[in-house]
Amino acid sequence: MSPNQAILARKNLDRRLATLQGEAVAVPPRGWLKGIREALGLSTRQLATRMGAAYSRISAMEKAEITGAITIKSMREAAEAMDCTFVYAIVPTTSLNDIVRRQATHKAEASLDRLHHTMRLENQAMEGEDLANERQRIIAELLAGPSRRLWDDK
Template identity: 55%
Template sequence: MRMNSNQAALARKQLDRRLEPLRSANLIPPPKGWIKAIREALGMTARQLASRMGVAPSRIPVIEKAEITGSTTIKSLRQAAEALDCQFVYGFVPRSSLDETLRARVAQKTGRTISRLDHTMKLENQALQKPDLLLEQQRMIDFALNGSLRGLWEDD
């Protein structure tokens, strides 16, 4: 069942509330990766980690390198975290609030529409003043945010 715009707005606000602490956390991975950094901090050898993960010792440097290069799998990260007695956390943290991201996208799309409208009206010698154009864009933004967001992320 599809959410209506009020339900979607409420869901965005709740998700934003949950994500806010993460947005300000600014976690920077250690240069050698989390697996190796935590393993070494715990005084665990690669062989010991391999044993705890149930893999060959030769796999540990491969897993640690794959984490750094970004070519690892979520499954490998989960296994390593479990073997290191850590909780694996995976998520997407928006750079700004979801409402701000949405509003910026709507403003971008309506800006293009307003620009085309302004150009057409100038050709017909019916140009609007800048304040009128801004007012119309704001009306379009408000209308779009209260309606269906279905085509919002389509590229023109």
């Protein structure tokens, strides 16, 4: 994916996720499966029948949800059996472009620290505005290139 395509993809995802950002989703204390099942008045046997599963599977699924061991497939199947839609999302805490820019800044700082250290040893250290300009140049270069480069440890 070209850098321009990546920027457009991030903007599109940001727009789609904007309604979810900052929303605190309060999980029912006993989990979504049990909470929805009980709110609908379904017994574990009734849900098992609707899912075409063994009665014991429902209790196991509800326990697995609480521990975080349930699969997405199981959540989707249970939701459909209760005439619900299972929603799964990873919602960034800020915009995707902000995350990418922060990573570029972090990587630029690390690169600049190494360069600055070497230049100081040679008594050629950059000062003030030159240092700030070089930082911005490295950030711009990183942002103009492939996004995958930003996440390499080197």
